[in-house]
Amino acid sequence: MSDNSNVNHQIRSNPSSGNTSSSLRDHYMDSAAQNTHYSSGGVTQDLHAQYAGDAHGVQSKAYRDSEELETLHKAKKLGIKYADLRQIIPEEDYIKIIAKEDAIKYLSLPIAIKQGKLFFGIVDPYKEGLTAFVKNLREDHDVVVVLISPESFRENIDRYDFIKTYEKDHVDQGTIDIDVNKVTNIEKLKDLLINDGIQFLLADLLTAAITTKSSDVHIEPQNTYADIRFRIDGALHPIARVPRDKYNYLISEIIINSALRLDADRPQNGHLKAIPNLNGIKEIDIRVETIPVLHGQEVVMRLFQGDATMLKLSDLGITHEVYPIIKEILVRPHGMMIVVGPTGSGKTSTLYALLNELNNPERKIVTLEDPVEYELPGLSQSQLNTGESFLDRFRAVLREDPDVIMIGEIRDLDTAKTALQSALTGHLLLTTYHANNAATAIARLTDLVGDMSLISSAINLIVAQRLVRKICPFCRTDHNLNADEAAAVSQILAHLPVSYQERAKNLHFYKGKGCDRCYGIGYKSRIGIFEMLKITTDMQQLIMSKALPSVIQAAAVKNGMLTMEQDGILKALQGFTTVEEILKTVKE
Numbered sequence: 001m002s003d004n005s006n007v008n009h010q011i012r013s014n015p016s017s018g019n020t021s022s023s024l025r026d027h028y029m030d031s032a033a034q035n036t037h038y039s040s041g042g043v044t045q046d047l048h049a050q051y052a053g054d055a056h057g058v059q060s061k062a063y064r065d066s067e068e069l070e071t072l073h074k075a076k077k078l079g080i081k082y083a084d085l086r087q088i089i090p091e092e093d094y095i096k097i098i099a100k101e102d103a104i105k106y107l108s109l110p111i112a113i114k115q116g117k118l119f120f121g122i123v124d125p126y127k128e129g130l131t132a133f134v135k136n137l138r139e140d141h142d143v144v145v146v147l148i149s150p151e152s153f154r155e156n157i158d159r160y161d162f163i164k165t166y167e168k169d170h171v172d173q174g175t176i177d178i179d180v181n182k183v184t185n186i187e188k189l190k191d192l193l194i195n196d197g198i199q200f201l202l203a204d205l206l207t208a209a210i211t212t213k214s215s216d217v218h219i220e221p222q223n224t225y226a227d228i229r230f231r232i233d234g235a236l237h238p239i240a241r242v243p244r245d246k247y248n249y250l251i252s253e254i255i256i257n258s259a260l261r262l263d264a265d266r267p268q269n270g271h272l273k274a275i276p277n278l279n280g281i282k283e284i285d286i287r288v289e290t291i292p293v294l295h296g297q298e299v300v301m302r303l304f305q306g307d308a309t310m311l312k313l314s315d316l317g318i319t320h321e322v323y324p325i326i327k328e329i330l331v332r333p334h335g336m337m338i339v340v341g342p343t344g345s346g347k348t349s350t351l352y353a354l355l356n357e358l359n360n361p362e363r364k365i366v367t368l369e370d371p372v373e374y375e376l377p378g379l380s381q382s383q384l385n386t387g388e389s390f391l392d393r394f395r396a397v398l399r400e401d402p403d404v405i406m407i408g409e410i411r412d413l414d415t416a417k418t419a420l421q422s423a424l425t426g427h428l429l430l431t432t433y434h435a436n437n438a439a440t441a442i443a444r445l446t447d448l449v450g451d452m453s454l455i456s457s458a459i460n461l462i463v464a465q466r467l468v469r470k471i472c473p474f475c476r477t478d479h480n481l482n483a484d485e486a487a488a489v490s491q492i493l494a495h496l497p498v499s500y501q502e503r504a505k506n507l508h509f510y511k512g513k514g515c516d517r518c519y520g521i522g523y524k525s526r527i528g529i530f531e532m533l534k535i536t537t538d539m540q541q542l543i544m545s546k547a548l549p550s551v552i553q554a555a556a557v558k559n560g561m562l563t564m565e566q567d568g569i570l571k572a573l574q575g576f577t578t579v580e581e582i583l584k585t586v587k588e
């Protein structure tokens with residue numbers, strides 16, 4: 001059974017959004033509550049029951065109660081629905097469907113959109129011009145007219161004054177408290193998803209994601225159930241299947257806490273935060289994406305669990321043999337170093353590990369990202385403001401007179417040119433670029449920029465990388481390669497640089513057989529595999545002659561470059577990873 005009696009899983013928010021969240025949850029999600037508050041008649045006792053926890057003073061509460069009761073009876077006579085706006089708080093998003101002047105003129109307020117219907121609050125059904133106004137509104141909305149009390153109207157009309165300062169990007173997101181001792185493994189989560197109270201589902205799910213160090217949580221609805229999958233060390237794993245009612249509740253919790261809209265028919269992005277009771281971890285930022293699909297909303301939550309001050313090149317898989325290549329670039333006062341790889345290959349972690357090496361009070365380091373992925377003390381970090389171009393911001397960063405500049409990613413010609421030029425004029429510039437390997441990156445950048453001499457003189461080093469899963473150290477065992485694997489390995493090792501050949505004499509490999517510590521997966525955490533292409537004099541000549549990637553690659557190998565595949569096989573020989581993982585990753 002669940003052991004939630006001693007933990008606090010309350011959802012905290014700022015006072016105003018907190019009210020909104022809880023009333024949305026209580027009054028739209030729960031059909032019983034909805035009947036009470038959008039009552040087309042209603043029972044007096046129900047109404048009083050709803051007021052039991054009210055914090056108003058006795059006098060005003062009694063007066064207000066009678067006004068609401070009167071409005072309820074009036075609605076019953078008119079045969080229309082009734083809403084108590086102390087219970088259902090209209091959101092700015094919906095209020096602004098009509099102008100404030102119209103709201104005052106017709107004593108009306110849009111309250112909410114629920115299941116495609118616009119609930120439209122009116123004080124006086126006989127108000128002059130109201131019928132025509134509602135008729136007009138019906139052209140764009142499926143309007144349900146709801147009677148509200150004059151006091152409800154007065155209390156909410158001022159909300160219009162806050163709309164101007166209301167910015168979607170700065171909505172306070174919900175915060176979820178996490179007790180890391182509650183859900184220590186996936187079996188426990190499965191148990192809680194069945195037996196725990198629905199109000200704990202989101203916290204339980206996030207707790208499990210955090211304790212298993214998952215990077216993403218996927219919730220995928222089907223007709224009668226929804227599948228939950230976690231991405232652990234880059235691979236998706238089925239975690240649980242939950243019934244439809246729990247899915248519905250979970251989705252509304254996520255959407256409300258991410259300050260998103262429940263009724264959206266297009267993809268949305270939002271954020272929420274988890275605060276775990278773990279020493280040294282303040283909070284975990286969670287990016288939420290929702291996508292409307294056939295059976296509801298598919299949700300992907302991405303957890304940012306990294307602590308950048310801990311990122312070290314050696315931990316990332318940069319071995320002592322290749323470290324001097326990087327060190328040589330980092331001690332130069334100018335030039336450009338580019339980390340390349342596809343999305344999710346660990347480029348940003350490498351950049352931050354490099355910044356950790358460079359970070360000291362004598363150096364001014366500025367970063368420009370969209371958005372900032374890690375916070376690192378001692379750096380001047382910035383990200384794009386809404387509507388600002390990357391290039392404008394980049395130029396502003398250059399005016400800060402930095403020694404080292406980190407640009408999150410080169411995405412267009414202007415950024416590429418400005419970055420290359422600044423690398424020639426006294427700045428050490430670190431950045432990433434989307435390319436499969438080092439040689440391809442050179443060819444693609446040459447195509448993009450067109451200025452071969454700028455590229456050949458500005459770039460010092462290109463690091464290409466992938467992330468591969470590490471074998472779980474608790475269940476590592478010997479592994480004999482099958483014929484295909486053996487053939488692939490001997491092909492990769494055929495051109496191994498001489499200095500590494502000693503390490504590939506005895507071909508002995510490993511795998512993880514799966515245990516409790518790795519949730520039966522056989523892998524735990526990840527490590528990078530790298531190749532480092534130095535821009536030497538002969539490489540500069542190849543760039544000037546617009547050589548094909550294959551020619552650049554062959555020249556680099558001839559110069560003694562260890563390729564990503566070779567680095568991977570050497571790491572498999574050391575027992576860090578499997579041959580299967582290397583072959584799969586470099587093929588992608």
Ligand SMILES: [Zn+2]
Pocket residue numbers: 472473474475476512513514515516517518519520522523
């Ligand atoms: Zn294991």
